[in-house]
Amino acid sequence: MADMTMRSAAPLTWTTRLRCLFNNDxxxxxxFIxxxxxxxxxxxxxxxxxxxxxxFTDSTLFKTGEWIGFKNYERLFTKDPTFQIVLNNMALYVAVSIPLVIGLSLFFALLLREQFVGNRVFRTIIYVPSLLVGAASAVLxxxxxxxxxxxxxxxxxxxVGIAPLNWLNDSDRLWLAMAALIATNVWFLGGTTIIFLAGLHAIPQDYYEAARIDGAGSWKLFTRITLPLLSPTLVFNTIMVxxxxxxxxxxxxxxxxxMANGFSSGGSPLGYKNSLAMFLTYIYERAFVKSExxxxxxxxxxVFLLTLALALFVLFTARRFTYFGDQERATR
Amino acid sequence: MSHYRLSARRGAMLAFALLLIVVALGGAARTLAQEPVTLTYGWWSGTPEANEQHLAWLAEFEAAHPTIKIEAELLPWGAYWEKVQTTLAGGNAYDIIGLTSGLTAQYMANDLLVDLSTLDGYADVAARVNPDVLSIFNWDGKQYVMPVGVAARSMGYRTDLFEAAGVELFDPTEPLPFDEFVARVKPLTVFNDDGSVKQYAWNPNASEPWHMFVANRGGSFFDSYVNPTRVTINTPEGIAGLRDLLTLVEEQIVPPWAEWEDNQWGEGTVVSLQTGTVAMADIGPWSFATIVGENLPVANTVYPVAEAGQTSLLYSGANGFAIPNTSAHVAEAWEFLKWMTTKEAQLAYAKWSDIPANTEAFSEVFTTLEPQALVGATEAQLAGFRPNLLTDNTDLDTTLKQIMRDMTEGRLTPEEAAAQMEAQGNALLGAE
Amino acid sequence: MAQMSARMSPVSAPSLRGWRIPRLKGRRLTAYIILFAFSFLLILPFAWLISASLKSEADYFAVPTTWIPNPIMWQNYADVLNEYNMLTYIGNSLWLAVYSVVVNVFVSSLVAYGFARFRFRGRNILFVVLLATMMLPTQVTAISLYRTFRNLGWIGSFLPILVPRLFGSAFDIFLFRQYFLGLPREIDEAAKLDGCGAWRIYWNIILPQSAPILVVVSITTFLYSWRDLWNPLIYLSSEGTRTVPLGLLLFFVPGRGTLFPLLMAAAVIALIPPVVLYVVGQRYFDRGIVVAEVR
Structure with a gap:
């Protein structure tokens, strides 16, 4: 690519240099970036x-504070029982919902790749919950x-004869709130599913035909063609999820x-007895309710470091199994 | 090849172009200078009619002060508080901030607002305003907010549901002793065939009546409701008040705590009355228009007391205006605060909002407020006004409520609940 | 094998054939059953949403829930449009969203192309930095970003909303990059042999091969903007520039209570633009890439 532009280099030295500067990868x-x-x-x-x-400071929402070294981190791990609850909640939530979301959306994307009557209707149904504006989705x-x-x-x-449950506010079964929270993911598979679907559409059809001529069964087609060729999308979706x-x-x-006051005031953002305390609602509560x-x-x-570590882990693991169209593995 | 050279540059050129756009736009945005002084003004949004009247009220001020213009923003409740907090933290808040007492402690405790008592002519302004209401916003000896109105709540009730249950209507101004109240309203809770509840007598979600129960029995939750330093509920009087709350739940006069908190019976406001599944809930002048407009068969009365002859108490809040320290137009904003405390401005204010804080306007407004049928109880209730809890310790209220909920769900006796509240509450306040 | 081929090839299967009942057997039947069951669960809240939007307030709170409103309050929709300026809010949200889509799709794909197709020093580190920008919770960065815009004097203008779009979004850059990585490199090589430069490969070769992902990014960008409550709330302050998410909050009236049926009616109206965009977008979505054409 570079040599091609060189041919059209202008006579002036400085412009040539400049152009050379722009003529490599x-x-x-x-x-471009x-x-x-x-x-x-x-x-x-x-x-x-x-x-x-x-x-590393004792800043408030309104004032920049003094440098206090690692005191905040120390307090987080040794003197904060609420954060322990947050960690427990998050461990349960993440362990269930990540595989749930990835698995179900991949499953639906594979189903929806096929042509059948009602395909587009279902694609719309699965995505509509994600189209709702905040206030509406809150009430709903x-x-x-x-x-x-x-x-x-x-x-x-x-x-089916089951007595009403108090999902978000049960005094004895605090886990019900977390179960409800995990379940809501089912309504928000749309985004992940259509990204998988886009990835599936990018797999050239002739690959399948070639494999079929070689006598590959449908499971083999999935593991040998679909999964490797889908891996960039899989990596994306896993990290985003x-x-x-x-x-x-x-x-x-x-x-x-x-809901009495709309969104801002009233009630702890962490739920009854912290049953809904998550990383971000905890951060929100600390920063905006308590000004810390x-x-x-x-x-x-x-949270940033944890997310980054997990994302890098996915990237590096995927590097071993990923096929990329450009056959280039340097990035991962 | 020439088209190729062109395109090779394009990527880099594009980046420069984007930068130039940013810089150019930035310059353009800065060249807005105003003459005369424009004050930014924030308040929360009510019904469309109330908002129109609100803006007309501001126009009256502008007419009287030609050199000051007001740029008002009336935001939905939740969004408004997000914006007030963010802009105060970001140093760019409205010149005139509308505040409600329950959500003001954080800003007073952090000294973000102008101490109004240092401004010219403060004494005259303060003299016009009801001193009890003024004291709500006095924090560490500084007057951070000038009250404009009082949230004059009272107990609204559906007369048709009372008649259907064969319950005698209340006298508007004569409070019932607690035991008599309980006996009277009990038939208002109506059951379905399967034993589930079809209609509750009272939704206490908005009124939080436990403060008044405790006070009726001669106790108090805190040493002071404004910026408390101690929880003082663990006394025989306090426990007696908690027992009153427990009685309401046990007699099924109110829904289980979890259900009212979940808004399964409306929000404890006029909405609960509209649903027809609740016989009693809080109303105030802000809901009068709804009651008239939708022709709801609603009357009102004062909250119950412990013994006959006591004054019915109202733990409630006030709204007011503050000026942030960062405002560039403190003098002009102060002009507005002075204007809005005048009797005339206050009477106009009362037309779309609360009962005014100005003492003269306060008594006069009751003669003009519509519908007159709801005025007697409103006025009588206001005579027992006491400020709601005001603290920047946001865990305090949540913690106490969780303990009370445990009590209503049978996990704690009133005695245990009182002891727990005092122990946990004082730990939060650092009062141990 | 013949049936498999029809299943796998989205371009060739004539969709009308699905109408024939005999085809409904085996795996296809199972798929239908799963999709129907799942659809029911997904639709449930929306059926309720539409039903609630047509209810009177008393009807709304009735227990057990009535599904057919009585009376049917078409008036709710008229009230929302006439008394609450919903159309103005929709107009404001719409132009912001369209601007976001146009700018973001272009810029993000451009940046992603740079990350996907060029080997340069610092690329991997910068890419990790790009990913990292998505990982710091915005709750703690919002205030300092607000202060930055205040120092620039941009508060009260559209600039804090419009300008950041010019730099692409990490989410979409990442998404585009992954997609571009999946595109066979042969298609660029072929173009290069024909004398195409980097820009033309991006514009004439890569983008046309990316219809599905362009649709996806357009929709997600539109939604991001359409659902954004925070930025218009914090940076704009006039009634005339109010957007839909803020407009919907108007139905929570302090003291008066929440006007649920009106809120639901407004929510249904607010669903229309993104649903239309999504349904239209799907028409382009099925154009998968066909390598043979490029070769």
């Missing part, structure tokens, strides 16, 4: 560095898991707070 690569890089340096970097700094999902005979899930259970689940925020907050920005930043940094 490094220059081109940087030219410049928009993002500029945006990151202008608006992304400062808030990030500031958060890291804040996590509170309604779905409302206690008593008002709740839709309870009405369904009533059809990890981020999305570790950083679940809207739904736990909606479930934790009553320094401490909230420490939790945020921890």
């Amino acid at each position: 490094t220059a081109r690569g940087y030219a 410049t928009p993002w890089l500029v945006g990151f340096l202008l608006f992304g970097l400062t808030p990030m560095l500031l958060t890291f700094y804040n996590s 999902f509170r309604q779905l898991f409302s206690g008593g005979q008002l709740g839709l899930i309870n009405q369904l259970l009533g059809l 990890i981020i999305g689940q570790l950083q679940a925020f809207d739904m736990p907050l909606i479930f934790a707070r009553g 920005m320094g401490y909230a930043s420490a939790v945020a940094v921890l």
Whole structure:
């Protein structure tokens, strides 16, 4: 590619140099990623560095505080019983919902790849919950898991003779709230599913035909062609689902707070007896309800490192099994 | 090949172009200078009619002060508080911030608002306002907020549901002793054939009546409701008040705690009355228009007391205006605060919102408020006004409520609950 | 094998053939049963949403839930449109969303192309940085970002909402990059032999092969903007620039209570633009890539 442009080099030395500068992969690569890089340096970097700094201070929401070293982190692991509950909740939530979301959306994407009547209708149905605007989805999902005979899930259970459950507010069975939270994921598979579907559509059909001529069965087609060729998408979806689940925020907050005042006030953002405490709602509670920005930043940094570690783990694991169209493995 | 050279540059050129756009747009945004002074103003949004009246009220101020313009933003409740908090933290808050007492402690405790008592003519302004209401916003000796109105709640009830249950209607201004109240309203809880409840007598979600029960019995939850330093519920009087709450739950006059908190019976406001599944719930002047507009058969009364002859108490809040420290127009904003405490401005304010904080307007508004049938109880209830809890210790209220809930669900006796509240509450307040 | 081929090839199967009942057997039948059962669960809240949007307030709270409203309150929709300026909010949200889609699809795919197809020093580190930008919870960065825009004097203008879009979004860059990595490199090589430069390969070869992902990114970007409550709330302040998510919150009226049926009606109206976009987008979605055409 580079040599081709060289041929058209202008006579002036400085322009030639300049052009040479732009005629290799490094220059081109940087030219293409410049928009993002500029945006990151202008608006992304400062808030990030500031958060890291804040996590070592006793800053409040309103004032920058003093440097206190690792005290916030120490407190987080040794003196904060609520954070222990957060960790337990998150472990359960993440362990169940990540495989659930990935598995189900891949399953539906494979089904929807086939042509059949009603295909597009179903693709719409699976995505519609994700199209709802916040306030509506808050009311809808509170309604779905409302206690008593008002709740839709309870009405369904009533059809098979199960007494109404108090999903979000049960005094004895605190885990019901977490179960409801995990279940809501079922309504939000749409995004992940259509990304899988897009990935499936990018697999050239002639690969399958060639394999079929060689006598491959459908399981073999899946493991030898679909899965390897889908792996970039799989990597993407896995990482995004990890981020999305570790950083679940809207739904736990909606479930934790009553609807009387809309969204902002009233009720703990962590749910009855912290039954819905998640990483992000905990950060929110610390930063905005209790004004402890320094401490909230420490939790945020921890969540950041954990998310990054998991994402890198996925990237590096995938490197071994991934096929990329450009046969290039350097990135992973 | 020439088209190729062109395209090779394009990537880099594009990046520069984007940068230029950013810089250019940034320059353009800065060249907005105003003349005369424009004040930004924030409040929460009510019904469309109330918002219109609100803006008309501000226009009255502008007419009287030609050099000041007000740029008002009336945001939905939840969103408004997000914005107030973010802009105060970000140093760019409204010049005039509308605040409600329950959500103000954080800003007072962090000293983010101008101490109004340091401004010119403060004494005259303060003299116009009901001193009890003024004291709600006095924190560490600083007057951070100037009250504009009082949330004059009272007990609303559906007369048709009372008649259907054969329950005698209440006298609007004469509070019932607690035991008599319980006996009277018990038939208002109606059951389905399967034993489940079809209609509850009372939804206490909005009124949080335990504060008044405890006070009726002669106790108090806190040493002071504004910026408390100790929880003081563990007394015989406090325990007696908690037992009243327990009685309401046990007699099924109110729904189980989890159900009202979950809004299964409306929100404890006029909405609960509209559903027809609750006979009694909180109303206030802000819901009068709904009651008239939808022709709801609603009357009101004062909350019960412990013994005959006591004054019925109202633990409630107030709304007001503050000026942030970062405002560039403190003097002009102060002009507005001065104006809005005048009798005329307060009477106009009462038309779309609460009962005014101005003492003269306060008594006059009751003669004009519509519907007059609901005024007697509202006025009588306000005579027992006491401030709601105001603390920047946000865990305190949640913790106490969880303990009370445990009690209503039979896990704690009132005595144990009182002891737990005092122990856990004082630990939170650092009062041990 | 013949049946398999029809299943696997989205371009060739004539969809009308599915109408014939005899085809409904074995795996296909199982698939239908699963999809129907699942659809029912997914639709349940929406059936309720539409039903609630047509109810009176008393009807809304009735226990047990009535599914057919009585009376049917079409008036709710009229009220939402006339008294609550829903159309203005939709207009505002719409142009912001369309702007976001146009700018973001272009910029993000451009950046992703840079990450996917060029080997350059620092690429891997920068890519991890790109991923990392998605991982720091925004709750702790929001205030300092707000202060940045305040220092720039941009508060009260559209700039804090419009300008960050010019730099692409990490989510979409990552998504595009993964997709581009999956595209066979032969298609670029062929173009290169024909004398195409980097820009033309991106514009004339890569993008046309990326219909499904372009549709996906368009939809997700549209949604991101359409559902964004925070940025318009914090950075804009006039009634005339209010967007849909904020408009829906107007139905929570303090003291008066939540106007649930009106809120539900507004929510149904707010669903229309993204649903239309999604349904239209699907028409382009099925154009999978066919390598043979490129070769």
